[in-house]
């Protein structure tokens with residue numbers, strides 16, 4: 001009677017420390033320029049090599065410009081950080097999918113698309129959205145830089161086994177409602193800290209019906225409710241997705257792998273510490289109005305009134321609304337937006353771009369908004385061009401940029417100006433996340449695209 | 465290796481805000497440094513200064529209030545949520561805090577703090593509110609060995625939990641990597657199996 005999580009975890013425990021954590025073996029380690037330099041310094045200081053360079057995948061994503069990527073990076077500090085990664089990878093012998101490489105992109109987009117991410121693995125990265133990879137039925141979670149150093153040095157981490165939660169979503173989604181709405185809905189129900197200390201398994205017929213990319217969107221935002229990670233049992237959808245990708249097993253290895261992957265599911269009698277059940281029919285297109293991802297409502301709902309908020313939470317609630325320039329009880333639908341950002345490791349895969357393209361085909365953006373579409377990787381960008389999606393965006397007045405994290409966290413030049421409203425397909429609406437003073441409304445790619453056309457928060461279901 | 469930690473008796477800086485995320489602790493634009501030092505001056509940067517200008521500190525923010533000082537930071541529920549950036553723990557440490565007290569910590573922050581010799585102390589919401597209600601002359605004593613936190617003026621005390629392994633590390637200033645390197649042979653055996 002084990003859960004999927006137990007099965008993968010148990011297979012990776014090297015040893016357990018009495019009254020302490022376990023030594024957990026890590027199969028794949030992704031690194032990027034922001035959280036790795038101090039880890040490499042640590043290795044140098046200790047005079048030790050990387051344990052196994054074959055298990056490390058490196059890319060530059062957080063700082064990179066999204067226009068003119070072939071030119072030197074203008075901002076001196078960004079340039080230095082990206083260069084440090086190049087130097088460190090060269091010195092320690094790690095293959096880097098850096099700027100200009102056809103595989104470059106956001107670390108959580110390239111892992112799956114290259115077939116590095118596979119069911120049953122343990123995977124880490126110095127980045128909290130590593131949870132994305134859990135969509136394949138793997139244990140994937142974000143770590144800090146000291147831990148990056150540990151994994152580089154030993155391929156292991158010290159971890160205490162987390163508690164487990166299962167969220168089951170049964171039923172059928174309404175038209176125009178996407179996996180992004182599912183996860184925003186869940187977080188709005190259980191709050192931005194509701195799953196702290198837990199690993200979450202997502203299950204149910206609504207999850208099974210989702211594509212691999214849609215599943216990644218859900219696992220990606222597990223961290224936004226405090227969970228260490230989220231995972232979904234592998235099935236035919238998973239196996240078909242992995243098959244034939246660059247680093248997927250081949251031939252006899254493939255058959256062996258599939259046989260193993262088919263055993264990766266939670267036993268019927270396994271127990272979770274917490275179980276949550278959700279009906280897919282209850283979910284509508286969602287948008288956030290505040291400064292944490294738990295502050296989400298359906299596009300047709302009003303922002304909560306002061307009365308509806310717990311006395312103790314009122315100060316944070318009011319502070320948040322003041323930052324956002326919203327009134328308690330105000331209607332969100334029809335509120336103007338200035339920027340539309342479709343990108344990030346939550347929603348910048350090819351399916352996201354396809355969905356947006358098929359919605360905006362033949363439509364034009366509102367004159368009052370600026371629309372940035374930032375593909376998750378070079379491969380997504382190339383695929384979009386091959387399918388003519390770039391032409392559709394151009395005709396609609398959308399800017400298709402080059403891959404990177406971009407306005408998801410505004411470390412490069414893509415910042416939303418202070419006081420402006422941005423409807424964004426990313427995962428965080430924290431104060432200043434998209435630039436100092438920027439106001440972020442999180443939503444699905446379809447809801448973001450609808451706002452791009454109308455210039456205001458809209459219910460995409462009325463437009464399809 | 466970090467500084468060993470056992471008893472910290474000090475005044476404290478209260479920030480009675482819930483859900484303080486790592487983007488507030490250290491905004492993304494300050495993550496471009498490639499060393500671990502110097503993050504303290506940008507701790508809570510956007511809450512500390514007007515227009516990002518060090519000449520214009522916001523007087524009402526506790527870090528700018530000369531009445532508050534000490535090695536203990538006391539913050540509202542769900543401290544350190546958001547990104548996995550260890551820079552948040554470095555900033556807290558570099559500023560000079562050795563202990564952070566809250567009624568709830570985000571997981572990754574807690575790990576990162578411990579890995580850098582900063583002790584996260586989880587207390588009940590009730591105890592936390594008692595601390596917030598104290599005057600600015602009040603001191604707290606945190607005793608890691610005994611796993612207690614005491615309001616010195618009244619003697620009120622709360623116990624806190626910490627994993628035994630982490631406790632030993634903090635008491636001695638060891639970090640996880642020292643331990644993992646010491647069992648490298650076992651890791652190699654595991655890889656062969």
Ligand code: SF4
Pocket residue numbers: 061062106107108127129344345346404405408409426427
């Ligand atoms: S896209 Fe955003 S959330 Fe994803 S890795 Fe980049 S910065 Fe982090």
